[in-house]
Amino acid sequence: MTAFDAHDPLGIDDLLSDEDRAVRDTVRSWAADRVTPYVADWYERGELPGIRDLARELGSLGALGMSLTGYGCAGAGAVQYGLACLELEAADSGIRSLVSVQGSLAMYALHRFGSEEQKQHWLPSMASGEVIGCFGLTEPDHGSDPSGMRTRAERDGSDWVLNGRKMWITNGSVAGVAVVWARTDEGIRGFVVPTDTPGFSAPEIKHKLSLRASVTSELVLDDVRLPADAVLPEAHGLRGPLSCLSHARYGIVWGSMGAARACFDAALAYTREREQFGKPLAGFQLTQAKLADMAVELHKGVLLAHHLGRRMDAGRLRPEQISFGKLNNTREALEICRVARTLLGANGISMEYPVMRHSTNLESVLTYEGTVEMHQLVLGKALTGVDAFRG
Template sequence: MSAAAPEQTAARAVDILDVDRLLGDEERLIAGTVRRFVGDRVLPEIESWYEDAVLPRELAPELGRLGLLGMHLSGYGCAGTTATGYGVACRELEAADSGLRSFVSVQGSLAMFPIWEYGSEEQKRRWLPGMAAGELVGCFGLTEPDSGSDPGSMRTSARRDGRDWVLDGRKMWITNGGLADVAVVWARTDEGVRGFLVPRGTPGFTTRDIHHKMSMRASVTSELVLDDVRLPEDAALPGVVGMRGPLSCLNEARFGIVWGAVGAARTCFETALSYARTRKQFGRPIGGFQLTQQKLVDMLVELNKAALLAFHLGQLKDAGALTPEQVSLGKLNNVREALTIARTARTILGANGVSGEYPVMRHANNLESVLTYEGTSEVHTLVLGHAVTGLRAFR
């Protein structure tokens, strides 16, 4: 029996369990379309965007034309794809950079979803078509300087003044904040936590971009400042009161992370595998040494397990059966393993692993943030701990 060609071996190693064979025709089409867009439009520029700490605003309408913004929502210009199709898109986007996937996740799952799920018909018609097209950008204001893992302790408040609402507070680490035409801001009221749509340009509402980041550099991250921001009564989302609102939005976005982490891990694995096959030491490729093969196999196993987990959660979500605890398991496992894969890939590349000529260190740096945002690994661990013991380790 003849040996497989090197390119065949490499291709099979990435998806050795043939997980992509489980996808439907539409989902494979989405994967191919997004991968081509990323290859043509993003990969030639991403290193410079990362170094310059920018994500061009003009990407938004390009992503909109591909139907990627709010793609798992229906109506109002949204594509209405399956949850698994949305996940596949997130995988291909994050294979390029976590910042790109974050832009799409925040736009669709954190800004558009609450309007779609909890907004009035007037709010949906005003905002969703433009956001789906990428003509309007949204952000999600929940985290505060002193309120990260405990969003229930938020200080941002909204009080009634006649028929108006008046908002005061600060939101921190807000993706897309400096780009956003509308912010979905969550605030305490006498009735409970409520969501408010705050258009850019509203008096008292300003944003300040956060600089000097060592991670997620190809992503705009900002502080939102609300000083006596007066909004009309119909700026409030009418469909939800309480923490169920923002937490349901986070669950939507975490699902995208489960898939996106697979994309980042895949790129790191592919890079390390290619390097190991061509880099020679002691007279032969380092991929022929046992310790390097052990690293590659460990990466291969975890990558394929993560891909299977993402697909399974996608099928559960499409069936309407996905629970928050299952999403926590997916986010905890896939991001943790993706970060381990990125770090292991860096060791295979040696000193070249820290060079911008290779994507590994950029992905590793980004995944350090992904490990923390939208629920730290510790919080997801305790969510699962509560699920299995019935005992709460935190409020």
């Protein structure tokens, strides 16, 4: 019988193939070398310096558009993509957000709904990280209810003219292309917007207290004129952007467990070394109770993510099941981080440790791409057959 592993108490590693482990270990090694030593400083400064270099490096790893096929994309399985998200978020949620928005939102929208010309033009350079993408859905007045969006696209001859604003857009001010959703006379449509188009601007949002090592922007569209072929031909209505969000939410199911793991590991190491009342903190019953509860929720969450990944690989994953994972894992990850903070005492708020940084990041992860309440209602509707979103 193999020895008990405090970092893999259920032996989840046994569920992974050699290729799965190779993907995980490659991303973990890259994050340990290129992110972990520097991210506390980036977070404190509220910036992500060298984001273009990081994007190219992630592209060389095959991490951008990782689960897509063709056009320079890696064509990896869903579990492998999930493992990459977990390792990236164990370093910082902002880095995983960079990858998620690039691959699961902007690239996924082009790959699934774009014309062949759009795919050929944008996807290879996005897969390599030479071009960064963003995804414009959320608006200043409409987050959880995208059906109320005010951004409009009007026909002018054969052209489209876009006007409106999008808010809380990751990668916005460094993007070379934006996938923007707008209301038209034909319903909601998606548009491929090169960011050097006149009338497009993306001022960066400052003074954030979460996701500080990440680029977050507003998108402003002021009479942005686009040719007829800028529209995504296969996307009609809200089903288009919502399917992109489902793909991105799947990455969050895994990624949130990465942040939780980092905080659990920090708490476990700290309590083994820190002495109070003549012995290590780990020797007290209340400490062990906290660590046990944290480990149970962490590894239950990883098992849930793994199960959803296998369902996605089999083509059987439903949006309601993704909501199940996003709801559970983000809530439990945040609670794990909060408990870790108590075990570290005052040191828990120090940037010398990752706990408070992950905790504040997870406050955003908890609510972006679907708040707790939205996912509860998605599950509530699936369970009862009654739609309670509007009353």
